[in-house]
Amino acid sequence: MFGQSMKMAFGAILSNKMRSFLTMLGIIIGVFSLVVLVSLVTSATGSVQAQISEIGSDMLSVNIFTDQGKPIKAADLAEISENEHIGKVAPAGTVYVTAKFERDSADVTVYGTTASYFEIQNLKIAEGRTLRGFDLENHTYVAVVDANVAETLFPGKSAVGKGLSLNGTRFEIVGVLESNDSFSGMMMGWNTVVVPFTTAQRTFSGFGSIRSFYATAASSEDVDAAEAYLREYLTARYGTEDTFNIFNMNILAATMDQVMAVFSLLFGGIAAISLLVGGIGIMNIMLVSVTERTREIGIRKAIGARRSSIMSQFLIEALALSLVGCAIGIALSGLTVLIFNIAARSSEMLSQVSVGLSPTVVIVAVCFSTAIGLLFGLYPANKAAKMRPIDALRYE
Amino acid sequence: MIRINDVCKTYIMGEEIVRALDHASLHIAEGEFVGVVGPSGSGKSTLMNIIGCLDMADSGEYLLDGQRIEHYSENELAQIRNKKIGFIFQNFNLLAKMTAAENIELPLVYQRVGQKDRRERVAQALERVGLTDRKTHKPTELSGGQQQRVAVARAIATNPSLLLADEPTGNLDSRTGEEIMRLFEDLNREGNTVVLITHDEKVAARTGRTVRIFDGRIEEGV
Ligand SMILES: Nc1ncnc2c1ncn2[C@@H]1O[C@H](COP(=O)(O)OP(=O)(O)O)[C@@H](O)[C@H]1O
Ligand SMILES: [Mg+2]
Numbered sequence: 001m002f003g004q005s006m007k008m009a010f011g012a013i014l015s016n017k018m019r020s021f022l023t024m025l026g027i028i029i030g031v032f033s034l035v036v037l038v039s040l041v042t043s044a045t046g047s048v049q050a051q052i053s054e055i056g057s058d059m060l061s062v063n064i065f066t067d068q069g070k071p072i073k074a075a076d077l078a079e080i081s082e083n084e085h086i087g088k089v090a091p092a093g094t095v096y097v098t099a100k101f102e103r104d105s106a107d108v109t110v111y112g113t114t115a116s117y118f119e120i121q122n123l124k125i126a127e128g129r130t131l132r133g134f135d136l137e138n139h140t141y142v143a144v145v146d147a148n149v150a151e152t153l154f155p156g157k158s159a160v161g162k163g164l165s166l167n168g169t170r171f172e173i174v175g176v177l178e179s180n181d182s183f184s185g186m187m188m189g190w191n192t193v194v195v196p197f198t199t200a201q202r203t204f205s206g207f208g209s210i211r212s213f214y215a216t217a218a219s220s221e222d223v224d225a226a227e228a229y230l231r232e233y234l235t236a237r238y239g240t241e242d243t244f245n246i247f248n249m250n251i252l253a254a255t256m257d258q259v260m261a262v263f264s265l266l267f268g269g270i271a272a273i274s275l276l277v278g279g280i281g282i283m284n285i286m287l288v289s290v291t292e293r294t295r296e297i298g299i300r301k302a303i304g305a306r307r308s309s310i311m312s313q314f315l316i317e318a319l320a321l322s323l324v325g326c327a328i329g330i331a332l333s334g335l336t337v338l339i340f341n342i343a344a345r346s347s348e349m350l351s352q353v354s355v356g357l358s359p360t361v362v363i364v365a366v367c368f369s370t371a372i373g374l375l376f377g378l379y380p381a382n383k384a385a386k387m388r389p390i391d392a393l394r395y396e
Numbered sequence: 397m398i399r400i401n402d403v404c405k406t407y408i409m410g411e412e413i414v415r416a417l418d419h420a421s422l423h424i425a426e427g428e429f430v431g432v433v434g435p436s437g438s439g440k441s442t443l444m445n446i447i448g449c450l451d452m453a454d455s456g457e458y459l460l461d462g463q464r465i466e467h468y469s470e471n472e473l474a475q476i477r478n479k480k481i482g483f484i485f486q487n488f489n490l491l492a493k494m495t496a497a498e499n500i501e502l503p504l505v506y507q508r509v510g511q512k513d514r515r516e517r518v519a520q521a522l523e524r525v526g527l528t529d530r531k532t533h534k535p536t537e538l539s540g541g542q543q544q545r546v547a548v549a550r551a552i553a554t555n556p557s558l559l560l561a562d563e564p565t566g567n568l569d570s571r572t573g574e575e576i577m578r579l580f581e582d583l584n585r586e587g588n589t590v591v592l593i594t595h596d597e598k599v600a601a602r603t604g605r606t607v608r609i610f611d612g613r614i615e616e617g618v
Binding site: 004011012015296298299300301303304305307308309388389 | 485
């Protein structure tokens, strides 16, 4: 019986291909936008989260607005790093200067910090070395430059061992960072030069005391405890929480999650509306179909079709319309994602992005389409099933 | 088998009241071949619809195999139409999108007969009306006479106890009409109860017993 109904439903759909296709279009577009948009958001979330965890979501950054004459010293940072919840600590001061080499110059951001900074920020050295304790103790004039600076000032040559003038003071380049197009790279900015904190304090006017520093938690479970400790420490020092700010990478990850969830919902909502419109399209065409086939319904009833047989015939037809539409929508989404990935691979900016169909949203799309087919098929099917055989037979 | 007692059916068309059946009574025994004859608009089709459980009388009683029809639910009526009655209409009433075999199969599908059994009975019915070689043809690919034979095959496929034919030859030329009439005669000889509705006296004359209907009133024939 069910097999027969299926056969009849597909027969009816295939006998009027153009009309069936146009009817399905709403569902196709709805499913397509739902699957593609949500898959995009899901993949974007995944890759952003991956980049955040690459920086280390166990990182805390501290900014002090006014030190009230009690500046943080290197010894204080050492004390902080002794805490059981804290892993590494590195001061970070920035100053914007012009870097020169022979005729070439570049505007750079100078970070004055310690060796720990590289580990905290997960910065990798492509060539040469990072800062060492020795550099800080002796405030040597050494610098680690990023790949951008190296490429700008020393195109095609090794920068290591070269001299670099920062606001007129000569530094020796001891290392070059790996080029970093990840999220942490974006946060740090391009054109950066890293020098020993102590050297920066002496060299650059306005660099002053430690106004900001980075710390890592001892482990990812310690992030909140580490933040609490820092807050307590700084509050004790300054007597108020208003003079400093602690930024927790976990918050960034959580905020990102929230933003993406909102996007998912928004896109999902838009898609749901177009699915609903698609459902109305199905109902409309099913009503037309029921009217057109009044005589057929009469014949079927005359030869013994029960109400439920007629009902299921039209319900299955509506369901088939929406599910075939759904299948086409999913297939189109798959194709789009495939093409997107191929295009992204050859593009520099998106080379790391790879979108996959989110299985969850595919399941949601199928469930939604089923519900739509049933819901909007119900009224026409019931209308067909309720017809009196005698009236249906006489219908011209 | 059929007992119709004092049945009325009226249609209200605006101001006008049409008495399609006016205190009509009719008894038909098992195995009979009854011709119902009357002019157009006399209430023949109305009578057939009531006998065929497609419609309900306004008043009076109708007993089919001793059971009062009014007591049945819609689904039970569908089942009765399916199992006990075979319809043959003037305009064939075949499903245009289905082949001859599928049309014949349909009442068996509604009877939930298994596929293998179905195929056998469809083949038998096709053979019975001599259309085995046309089983995959759609109605539009068949002549009027062939279409009506498919309709007869559909009606007999379920082995109903009653065949109801409403002007089965009305849309056919005399030669093909003759074929159909012979089919009914044979079916009756094989024990089928046949009620044949017609406005054609010559057709009516070939039945076993003629019932005349005029303005909704039934008079037993000559
Ligand atoms: N559904 C209906 N609505 C209104 N009048 C009807 C309807 N069906 C039949 N009639 C009227 O009832 C009368 C009998 O019709 P019918 O039984 O079809 O006659 P026949 O089949 O003998 O030509 C006719 O006058 C017809 O117009
Ligand atoms: Mg008639």
